[in-house]
Amino acid sequence: MLTYNLNILLLVPIMTLAGIVLVKDTRNARIVTAIGMSVQLLLVFVLLYMYMAERNAGNIDEVLFYQDFTWYESLNIRYSIGVDGIAVGLIVLTGIVVFAGVFASWLMKDLVKEFFFWLILLVTGVFGFFISLDLFIMFMFFELAVIPMYLLIGIWGTGPKEYSAMKLTLMLMGASAILLVGILGIYFNSAPDGGALTFNILEISKVNIPIDAQRFFFPMVFVGFGVISALFPFHTWSPDGHASAPTAVSMLHAGVLMKLGGYGVLKVAIYLLPDAASEMATFFLIFVTIGVIYGALSAVMQRDLKYINAYSSVSHVGLILFGLLMLTKTALNGAVLQMISHGLITALFFGLIGMIYGRTHTRMVSEMSGLLKVMPFLSVAYVIAGLASLGMPGLSGFVAELPIFVGAFSHPEPFYRVITVIAISSIVVAAVYILRVIAKMLMEKVKEEANNKLTDAKWYEKISVISLLLFIVAIGLVPFWLSEMIMTSLEPIIRRLN
Amino acid sequence: MGNYQYTIWILILPFAAFLFTGILSGKLKPSFTAAISIGAIGIATVLSYFAAIQYFFLNASESYTAIEAASFTWYRLSDTLVIDMGILIDSISVMMLVVITTVSLMVHIYSTGYMKGDDGYARYFTFLSLFSFAMLGLVLATNLIQIYVFWELVGLSSYLLIGHYYQKPSAVAAAKKAFIVTRFADLGFLIGILMLSYYTGTFSFSEITDPNGPLITQTIGGVFLGLSTLTWAMILVFMGGAGKSAMFPFHIWLPDAMEGPTPISALIHAATMVVAGVFLVARMFTVYSLAAPEALEVIAFIGAFTSLFAALIAITQTDIKKILAYSTISQIGYMMMALGVSGYSGEAGLGFTASMFHLFTHAFFKALLFLGAGSIIHAVHSNEMKDMGNLRKHLPATHITFLIATLAISGIPPFSGFFSKDEILAAAYASNKLYFAVEYLVAGLTAFYMFRLYFKVFWGKERTYENIQESPASMTIPLWILAFGTLFAGFLPFSHLVTTDGIPFDTHFHWNIALPSVGIALAGIFIAAALYKKESARSQKIAASLGAFYSVTKEKFYVDEIYIFITKKIIFNLISMPVVWFDRHIVDGFMNLTGNTTVALSFRIRKFQSGNIHQYALVFLTGILIATLFYLFYYPN
């Protein structure tokens, strides 16, 4: 039987990196990147297909395509990789977003080689993170995915880029520092009954870490991963970082990187420390809920498109954590779907904002109007993104948020239902800020003379936009395949929780 | 029973038309787009009529039962909670099918004339298809989530169509307002759904509304503020309905929604979408009636209040579409009130039947009114009554059809409105005399303001018009067809078709109610005729004599201003602004402070490194001393 070698997901980006380094002129650098990421996208779909085929064939292993090599023998660090449905979903997301991102930054002007190099390095980290099953390599890829961000924002960003880049990097690395302690804690408690300590998630999931240790380390792991998912009050890196980042980086960061946090919370904090998760969920839920509402309310008052979207991300990614902390299967499923859905939507948003900015040279909502007339393609895409973001059925946002709310509401504790009601109200606020932008920016008459001459999307921008749109609609209309894939993979986690 | 599999095409066709024309927008000829849309809705209409005939008249059994014509699992939320997409055929959905497809088809045809030459012609038809699809999906929904899905899609298409003239700021604002207000109401709906699903573990109507089902037979949930949790859930569900159906206090979006093209107002904001709330309450009526009667009381109250409130405002408006909008609100209030006073099963369920009946007839005459108004606007290029007068000469077809509809809405026999309104009044009379009195008054007010409109537009003084002429056939034919419907819809034996429990019952005519209601309607007409048939100063005098009351109603009771106050002043300025400030200065400030403190600290302690060897040695030695003393006191062995 044919099996899928997950290493290829790392190999292709690495070869792309090598290609970028080797080519001489800048034009070729982006072509190499585009080819590399197209191949990667193709491989991602092959993975998706093979995963589903394998599952349909009745393979009920917790993870598929498992590979395991001993790396550091003395610490029992292993290079173990494998994917479950959740990981596959997020890998698909990453593949699409990076593909779209490369095309969105087609016109990148200075230091093109370097830009694509760092971008692909970041992507390598992300793919590595999603396939890894060993806490050590997971952590390694996590940091690998974060650090190129500094240069990407610092060199190619706009506005107060140095400040934003530094803040973002320090806060995220600070979080990963806390996370590191949590991981070490898990490691040293991974064999409470004797035996070899291990970083392997699958193995740790078979033992029960002592409850005291869980109580001590759960907050660390949760906060560590939570910060990259813009956990209140550690979210402030996000608006500044997103606002300053170049287009493709915002896309990847909001689209994919913020999901590392959610994935980590699910696969490490909740899966490995289930008892503490149940105990402490209430406490953290308060912060998460504040974040959800707070992000939405902040977005209402912003004037800069990127800030609006960044705060909206705070709110929407907050919903991911919200769903995760509910610890019910439905909510978890919704949270994972929300990761994918929000990833696509926000990437589309940032991509479009970048494209619009590239034409109008402003991101201030008040300085634009009537764009629908001059750039219908981009504007319509923006409207669809907006609708998806505010949870319009038929688009992915709805099918992701609905299970979160249903799952959250099915929690037996009344407190959870009350808090859910509060969280749900964010979708109304979302409608307010999204429609406000659409109304002001896209509709009415073109007030600015110069804007009348602007052109609509070029072919590469269309590729970027359509690839994202396609999936937003596909998931929105036919959520079944994705949610089933995730649901089966949630089983082990649910079993651990009970 | 029968095979209703084909009904799936009623949904698929408009959707296919939407997708096809949407994706290929710009590549197709506009007229071809229109043709596709019309073709799709046309076939859907035929199928709907066929389904109606099959359901109501080819049905062998005595009662009408709900049939799930099609169903597939769209989305599995958990092992037990499943979202299906399907088609539920029962008396109200079939009735709605007829209403929607008919009015929609008429509007489609009408629009080919009305929208001719418009920039967004193709886009308009694309969205019309989307709306038809969404509205049909809504009424055919088999479960709460499906209805919510299509509910939102209906809202979306309403938003898109209101904003059709997107370069006009007022249209943009109206679209946004409509969306946000209904969205807010939908929040309640969604929470209500969640509460129901929490208690029942299902979304399916067949289980939730089963009179012998667990939700109704067993008391579940606790008590909150004196009402059971279920009641609260049902009130929240109604909140969603109130939003869509523009019940007070969510009515504010509907008059503004008249910024959309007039055919849209006819279709969405008069005949179909706005009655979705009524439909929703009817859909859940079993639960309301058997398990949450308090919620039903709320509905009745809101309905009665809104109908009076909107009627009062309608009297003073000058924009013909606004008048019609307020009249729509008022009429939906009627329907809501009727549902609210209705009992369950048999004769007691008259209110339900009456409400559905009124919904049915209202769709015809209100669509007709709007399309007529559209025809007028098409000719006059204005919405304001001051620009109109004596139009009966110029627009004869429009005039006749408009008059028929006006008589129908005023409740003059034998027009359809008379029969349905009569049943509503009878139901109110049987249940609550106060509501009866209110509705009785509203009937008079309705007749008054409708005829005020009629007289001002079609009689009165001649204005100067630029090449005014009757609308083309594509617009007048739908008017005639709808007029035909308005004339004869009232004779349908509704109590034999649409009842609370599906079992037909006989109604007798309530002469004691019908005659006075006709009387008050005629009174309203006469007053209107006296005041407005000829241009005179009398109306202004009366308005002046009413003073404050007149201006308050003209300003729509300042509800809009209250909303703006709440959103702008309270939510934006008092909540959002502080949140943003808090975020920038406190939360982010704290992060920056941490960084700055570190750097500042770094500057503070630099003296430590003075460059002087003495000091270095001193620090060295002090370090040793501290360590030693630490051990002397902590490890004194």
Add this chain to the structure above:
Amino acid sequence: MGSALVLIFAIMSVTSRKLLRAAIYLLFVLIGVAIFYLVLDYMFLAAVQIVVYMGGIVVLFIFSILLTSHLSEKLQVVKPLEFIIAALVSLIGAGVALSVISTHTFKPVVADSPEITVFEIGTQLLSYGKYGYVLPFEVISVLLLAAMIAAIVIAKREKKPES
């Protein structure tokens, strides 16, 4: 009383305002220490002390003093605050060390010890077994070589080339 004298000289050598005098007081201290060694029967050590210190180090000091200072010049004293802190730290340090040492019960003193001859010292110094010191001896020779080169290379400076 001998020890008191040594202490006094020590204090004077660190407080004297005249540089050369400080060196001379150091010399006295060193002599005192040598006498200690003698008292303790470590003749060889005493001899080394006198030869190396007095013959080497102190002479080195005096030379360097002559090279770098004017003899009449009085040494500057540190600021009062610095003085107080230094004195305080030293006193506390001494107090702590003394209290620790004085409270410690050492193992009983071995009164009689074998006579140590220079021959024995020589043998041990060159033995490579346990308690043999040939390796340190070699190492210190490397050290001295290095120190010598170091001192020369630093002190022997050429005129700065014009560049």
Add this chain to the structure above:
Amino acid sequence: MIEDIPLSHILIVSTLIFFIGVYGFLTRKNMITMLISVELVLNAVNINFVAINRYLYPERLEGHFFALFVIGIAAAEAAVAIAIFINLYRNIRSIDVDEVTEMKY
């Protein structure tokens, strides 16, 4: 003769010399005097070694040899230090420690 002088007496003296040296190191401004203070410190330590050897462990000469090597190293250290002092003196015409605070913070 060691019967007359108790070990603790010698240790007290050596400790005092040690701290006198330390005090000198902390207060003397001239580098040569600082070096003198260091020599005091080393001598104090030497006394320790020798005394402990003699009183407690006379069978092995470890302390004795240690002291021997310390003396040697003290000499080497002093030589290098003075070479550097002289070099500094050529550069800045002073060997006062307060003058060598060019690098700080």
Add this chain to the structure above:
Amino acid sequence: MSFSEIFLMRNELLLVTAVLVILIADLSFDADKRKQFYYFSIFLVFIVTVSGLFPAKSGLLFGGMYQTGPLQAMMKNILNFSTLIILLQSWGWFSHVNQQKRIGEFMILLLSTLIGMGYMISSGHFLMFYLGLELATIPLAALAAYDYYNSKSAEAGIKLILLAAFSSGIILFGISLIYAITGTMYFEGAGQLIDGSTLSVLGLVLIFTGLSFKISLVPFHLWAADVYEGSPIALTSYLSVVSKGSAVFILLIVLNTVFASLNDIWDPLIYIIIIITITVGNLFAIRQRNIKRFLAFSSIAQAGFIMLGVINNSAFGVATVVYFMLVYMFSNLAAFGVVSAISAETGKESIDDYKGFYGTNPKLSLVMMLAMFSLAGIPPIAGFFGKFFLFTAAAEKGYYILVLIAVLNTIISLYYYLLIIKTMFIEKSDTPIPFFKSNLPMKISLVICVLGMVITGFTSGVFDYMVEMSDQLFSDMY
């Protein structure tokens, strides 16, 4: 002792030979052949380094005064290797006219300190320890003052020698106390006889602080920044890598042999010192504008991290320390290599001068960036693995709070490392350092460092081998 056993000491013997050969060769190479002489000397060091790669046996010499084993050999290899790299990086500095003549002396002094460190690491006796320490310090002071037209250099030399003398006085006092208690100076014997009395604790504190001075742990670090700044760059890197590494290693040996039974007592001491060392080092590093001084404080902070491995006080901890030293060597020397290349070429040592450096010298700035990332502990560069293992070592003992404080401090350190990267990559300058070509030895050294930084982390064999050796060392010795 047989003849073959003397080969256990081959590292030191070869070094001594090399010193002697250089001494003689110095006389035979003419003034115009200094470069050949330089290469010749490097070749000698290279031979010594290579000889260290042959498998090492463990054994005791001279009755236990000298003890060696694979781990010690490995540590010496690291030190030799570092010295080799430092010498490779020094040509730029050597080639200046006034330095050319004195290459020989410089080499001799540097190698003699290396001999001292070798003996110190291998010592099994306090006397050897002390002699090694002094041999590793006194010539260094001379080297610090080597640039004798520069008053800063002399100042550095003075600060180093005076404070080193002072600290060795303190160590000696501590040794005398231990001697008073145990009556022996052999580590093994002393370890068995140490009793945990207050006196022994005092001895422990004194010896520990004396060594802390060498490692530059706060508050015994104050000399480090000044000396690093004032010294020639070659010596700065030597101090920060070689000298520090050897001191850490002997501290490990002393703590785990002599004071093994007192580990409950020294744990809190190290615990506190780690916290203040990392924090103070970081806080000072933030503000530095001189790149050498900056690296000095960064290496002070790094020393604090190293102590995380020491506090583990088991074989694993020792292995993590040695591994980190290896990684740290590559990273720090890469950084110093770039600094010294720039310094030799332009004389610029201020961080502000590095603005726009990437525009003119992309390769060097990439090396610098890698070094900074490695020092900050960013994967997949070796520094990440080094730090991770150190944290693991501390966490193994259950010091999670300590690890937390340490990892939070890595954020501060990341901040200032990023500042350097920012200066080079992001900030623009009107007068950037112009493009220049590095000399061949420099290139070689930088390539080695980069390869080391990249490969060491991925090849798990290195670390696993160290753990194994360290286990063996512990089972042999203690």
